[in-house]
Amino acid sequence: MDFSSLVQELGTPANLVVNSEAELAEEVEREARERIGPKRGASYLYRKPVYPIDSSLFSGIVSSPAEVLRELGLATTFVTASPFADIARHWAHVRYCATLASNQKRILALTKSGSDVVHHHKMAQSEQLGIGLALVVAKRILERKYPGWLFSSVDVDVALHAGFIDGVGPVRQKNKTTMRPDYFLVGQRAGGGTSGCKVYALECKGTHGSAYHARQQLATASLQVGSIELGSRTLPSLIVASRLSTAGISINVFDPPGDDDLWTGEYGQFDELISEDPGPQQWTSGRPTFEQFMARRRELSGIEGEPDEEELRSSQAGYEANVDDLPVVFRIPEDGKEWLFRTLARNAAHSILRFAGDNSSASRFATTRASEHERLPIDGLTPDWQDFTVSSESRIRSHKFIGIEYSMPLPNGASLEIFRGVEKGVYESLREGKISSYLRRANRLRDSWQAVSDGANGNRIAHHAISVGNDGTGLRVRVVRRSTN
Template sequence: MRKDAKDILKDLAKPWNVQVHSTAALAGSVADAAARDDEQRREEDREPLRRKPGLAGISGSGCGTSIRLTPWELLHALGRAVVLARQGAGRGLAEHWSSLKYCQALTGGDGHYMALSPEGLNPRRHYKTVQSSELGIGFAVALAERMLRKRYPQHSVSVIDADIALQAGWALVGKDVKRRDWIRLRPDFLLEAWKPGEPSKIIPVACRGTHAKTSYVYTQLAGASAQVEAFHVGPWNQTPSLVVSTELLGQGGITMHALYAEGSSALTPAPGEPEADADQPLHDLNIYPEVRLPAAEGEEEPRDGGFQVRPEHYAWFRRAVVRAGVAGLMAFSGGGDLTAQYLTKRQGSDHFEGFVHAGTGIVQDATAVIRGTTFLGTDHVFRLNGTRVEVAEGLFRLLAKGACGGVPP
């Protein structure tokens, strides 16, 4: 029997447990998979990958053996994470489709654990490779946000597309880049934990998903460890990092396999450097894509490909992160030109300034009042049989004016 909108919304709000596997044994299996991949690369006369040292099971204020999530939280995390991916000129629905198509793909299995629903298992509805990749993003981002909120209480946690943030400082596309395979290795997302009066903490995240057997998870996490190793704030190997591979087991449930490397990546301005002012325009820089590695005493630092944010760029990078986060919020809630004002040309502002269909234009006339708060958006914000998702009016109006200083993305 086909469900109506109310039934679908009720199902989306039901909480389920999702298994989390994060142990020393997992770290060992991933290290073995990385060693096998490196050996194969040597046999093929290819350079072994640089991988993140110190990846281990999540400890301390982590997440335990499971977390409790609603499908709505998961799809919201996925939608916010990929909204700037520029999936099509249709905007609106195109920017939200990655999450919308999974509205009925998740349900609860035995033992109150989340699993794929019959629709989610239907190969005619969901191409497995795409499904595992996209749901892998949603689960990884949801886990990362949950973990960071526990580690940094009273902080705002934001998700930023790593490509968008990095594009402002490093050229990621072009004929010169194509000749450097290592430049393609980068995190999928950057998470920012921020509290007023304190520097931002930046955590790179690489996420994968699979319908295959568990041994393939180890290979995925070994590859993800090379992605997060490509990004550093400050000195080499001081940046905390998270890698996640989500195993979609069909009727067997869903398991997130995760490893974390401890560290500190606060964007503390160097003495004499100004604090980040997110209201100031962001200009593209041309930082050479390299990472400075530790050197033996008396020797010059070796340098390898990657992205390293050095102290002289902390304030600039914090501004890039904030504005990319705000651009994502505006794209998620309503419109081209309002999104474009927070992006540089290299970050893709042209995409959001281009032609917009009249039915998805930025007419700020869609309102709703929820628990005394007025929410505002546009007709292109996604609907489920007439039910919309909007943004709080005060925040929307402020960001529409181009002011984001002091406002967490």
């Protein structure tokens, strides 16, 4: 294998083919309606309606395999309280490094070697790459929709579990229809005297299959993103489905409705709120009440106004007949908005510091419950790894990054080096717990990251692949040839 060519492909920009057509949204709605029946139960009666997105928000998106892998590595941190966590993050970067490339039309596509895998490996590959691709597209859409906001991914199950919500349990228990979205996308803004936080639910899908299979996935996603409610309303959400092909990756994205303002306040409140552990809550999951079931059905059907007696009787009968098939819903009360903001903002900071390899600083943002439960069942572990901090400083273009580096020997004395880390100023703000300072610095540096990722107007460095996100996280893969003298 020519590793230099591989690395060059990782850093080569390519166009993403993204669609959000009204006709496809109607097909997804029809697919969801058809799934309601004796074999499927009534769970799809509780889904969210699917709407297309304005094309100005997703047209002309350019990415690279390196960006997809950086987003995947940041999002899929798996077990955090473990001496093997850093290797798990490293694995997320290298496992799929030969699966994506720019084709002759400069469209991001699956490589031949990425396509030539057996069925069960294809399932894992499509799920993982689907996450990375969805995060690239969803963040780009939201940061275009909300200029000046920074969006970070937080694993839904990790956040709900760390936030002391009981009943999270395993995902996708068919007998209980326990289905949740994959990630929260946490939008934060700090500056200009006021601060704010938004949250979106994101469901990521990926397939090597047909357009029909992609529609099925989107129909399922419309149910998953509706399983978390804040007050009496659902969160705004995005559902993203990627079809992987050597001819080019196609991505469909839709925008189920919801309310997006989570918290707004004075600038000085931001750090104070996030610095404090939000504390335990006793909220539990459960099936929808009749009132919630009826409200969701009316939303799906587009019915407005007050229901008459006939509609009430019909809905009550439908609810009683199908209640056991309805999904488990996680409800956060209206007065829990500030709690959710603090929980998600702390999780986002925790993930970025872990990405840099600084377990010690990251631990200040972890809840006690997360520390106790997110560990591997290994007895007699030494505590050294828990206090591990960053071990490497490197320069990506003109910026210093703090992080961790791995090296793998290659033939002829060369080595493959993978560095992941966080821009030094951004890292120092997070390490000190100054989230507002981190957001302001990331916002100031936002424009410079595009030149870094695109190779400064195409003048890319040979044998290097680089991706830097708006959040200040960076990934560099390079082939280093050692001198024989």
